[in-house]
Amino acid sequence: MSKKPLILITNDDGITAPGIRALIGFMKELGDVVVVAPDSPQSGMGHAITVDNTLYVRREEIDEGSQVEYSTSGTPADCVKLAKHEILDRTPDLCVSGINHGSNASINVLYSGTMSAAIEASIEEIPAIGFSLCDFSWKADFSVLGSYIKTIAKSVLKNGLPTGTALNVNFPISPIKGMKVCRQAKANWIEKFDKRKSPMGRDYYWLTGEFVNFDEGQDTDQWALDHGFVSIVPIHFDMTHYKALEQLNHLNSNNE
Amino acid sequence: MSKKPLILITNDDGITAPGIRALIGFMKELGDVVVVAPDSPQSGMGHAITVDNTLYVRREEIDEGSQVEYSTSGTPADCVKLAKHEILDRTPDLCVSGINHGSNASINVLYSGTMSAAIEASIEEIPAIGFSLCDFSWKADFSVLGSYIKTIAKSVLKNGLPTGTALNVNFPISPIKGMKVCRQAKANWIEKFDKRKSPMGRDYYWLTGEFVNFDEGQDTDQWALDHGFVSIVPIHFDMTHYKALEQLNHLNSNNE
Numbered sequence: 001m002s003k004k005p006l007i008l009i010t011n012d013d014g015i016t017a018p019g020i021r022a023l024i025g026f027m028k029e030l031g032d033v034v035v036v037a038p039d040s041p042q043s044g045m046g047h048a049i050t051v052d053n054t055l056y057v058r059r060e061e062i063d064e065g066s067q068v069e070y071s072t073s074g075t076p077a078d079c080v081k082l083a084k085h086e087i088l089d090r091t092p093d094l095c096v097s098g099i100n101h102g103s104n105a106s107i108n109v110l111y112s113g114t115m116s117a118a119i120e121a122s123i124e125e126i127p128a129i130g131f132s133l134c135d136f137s138w139k140a141d142f143s144v145l146g147s148y149i150k151t152i153a154k155s156v157l158k159n160g161l162p163t164g165t166a167l168n169v170n171f172p173i174s175p176i177k178g179m180k181v182c183r184q185a186k187a188n189w190i191e192k193f194d195k196r197k198s199p200m201g202r203d204y205y206w207l208t209g210e211f212v213n214f215d216e217g218q219d220t221d222q223w224a225l226d227h228g229f230v231s232i233v234p235i236h237f238d239m240t241h242y243k244a245l246e247q248l249n250h251l252n253s254n255n256e
Numbered sequence: 257m258s259k260k261p262l263i264l265i266t267n268d269d270g271i272t273a274p275g276i277r278a279l280i281g282f283m284k285e286l287g288d289v290v291v292v293a294p295d296s297p298q299s300g301m302g303h304a305i306t307v308d309n310t311l312y313v314r315r316e317e318i319d320e321g322s323q324v325e326y327s328t329s330g331t332p333a334d335c336v337k338l339a340k341h342e343i344l345d346r347t348p349d350l351c352v353s354g355i356n357h358g359s360n361a362s363i364n365v366l367y368s369g370t371m372s373a374a375i376e377a378s379i380e381e382i383p384a385i386g387f388s389l390c391d392f393s394w395k396a397d398f399s400v401l402g403s404y405i406k407t408i409a410k411s412v413l414k415n416g417l418p419t420g421t422a423l424n425v426n427f428p429i430s431p432i433k434g435m436k437v438c439r440q441a442k443a444n445w446i447e448k449f450d451k452r453k454s455p456m457g458r459d460y461y462w463l464t465g466e467f468v469n470f471d472e473g474q475d476t477d478q479w480a481l482d483h484g485f486v487s488i489v490p491i492h493f494d495m496t497h498y499k500a501l502e503q504l505n506h507l508n509s510n511n512e
Contacts, residue, residue: 043307044305044308047366048304048367049302050300052299054462055449055461084447085448085449107493110303111303116302123366123444124444152507165500167504179507179509181501181505182501191337195342202312204312205342207305207337233496236496236497238440239492240492241490244490248488249437251407251435251437253434254433254434255432255433
């Protein structure tokens with residue numbers, strides 16, 4: 001008897017966002033789907049977890065279909081922890097997160113709730129993929145992404161991923177020329193704060209900024225996206241800068 | 257004329273926490289200090305930034321002294337962005353974050369607001385260090401850490417750090433045997449959710465868990481801490497898993 005793979009789906013835009021609804025549709029073709037996603041938008045939450053507050057979990061029925069859905073009051077990373085340790089009775093074969101509205105390429109991987117869910121799954125040794133579309137519109141057309149998303153997900157279900165790896169997959173605006181496995185570009189935000197005055201006379205700020213790619217390599221996610229390719233970056237949670245270890249030897253000491 | 261170094265201080269426990277007050281005291285011996293820190297605790301915030309909400313900044317006078325202090329309504333990463341792009345008129349020579357109450361070693365670096373501030377500074381090319389003490393007590397004795405913190409900070413002020421590097425420094429409970437430069441241990445939390453019922457009859461959860469070190473290496477931060485040493489891990493924000501790139505070659509495609 002062949003058992004269908006169990007696929008956990010989450011996101012950071014909230015359980016009713018068009019991106020996750022599209023992703024549920026694609027994944028139902030590949031396995032049994034359980035959705036555990038935030039009850040409200042969590043963009044820019046990075047790898048936040050809820051340590052000083054309570055967590056609620058609610059069974060949901062949003063679209064018709066075989067998927068089982070839960071919303072939570074937590075962050076994307078909380079959703080994965082709740083799914084693995086409380087909601088599901090077996091470890092998922094795959095965790096997919098998204099489809100995010102907006103790019104999570106290059107430095108955005110650090111700020112991304114979508115990717116933090118995928119990284120959390122990789123910490124739990126669940127093969128994981130975060131999907132994002134470089135289009136902030138709530139009316140973005142996700143249907144053209146289906147064949148790519150299913151190709152990548154099928155490959156991961158079949159071949160697995162190196163232990164502790166999550167894939168950061170970003171889609172350019174169509175037409176799509178193909179897919180490229182690449183590294184994270186050295187690019188970041190040059191921040192500008194938009195200073196305003198509240199009706200009560202208090203100064204406040206909005207974070208705004210310009211995204212600048214400082215990386216001239218043609219092997220980066222940003223290059224791929226700028227040239228019409230889907231970018232696929234393998235991500236791991238070991239943040240050690242190994243090359244810097246030796247340069248810091250002078251800090252070693254022993255009082256004994 | 258020699259100019260004193262400019263040192264930016266932030267944290268995730270909030271501007272009035274004992275850990276940051278101790279850190280301000282140590283850093284005033286090394287340079288001009290500006291504090292930009294959250295107005296309330298932000299533990300477990302990971303690399304969250306405020307994208308969908310306004311930010312307030314308020315000048316504060318908490319302890320006497322030459323330091324200039326601001327609280328913000330933002331996350332630790334927001335504080336660094338606000339300091340660099342709005343509050344300060346020159347780039348700091350060093351950013352220090354902490355002293356955190358509780359360990360940020362091994363996998364905790366991902367969940368840590370303290371370290372996200374340091375990593376944000378490293379993205380902005382400011383040499384940065386996050387300090388944490390493996391003692392959750394609000395009455396923890398930070399005074400014994402002073403000589404170590406000043407040694408590390410002086411070294412970074414003098415020698416700099418490799419571009420894009422932040423140091424994740426964790427202190428064991430005393431006595432301290434020395435300092436070790438090390439890699440991030442492969443350790444994580446085995447989560448348990450504490451399920452309770454609210455006075456209104458609704459189920460809710462607290463995230464709890466047990467920290468387990470799966471890493472037998474003696475070159476890790478967790479090993480150092482378990483053996484009485486200060487752990488110093490160089491961290492970088494490039495999360496690419498380079499070793500996995502080749503294994504994913506089969507995903508490359510070109511429609512043209």
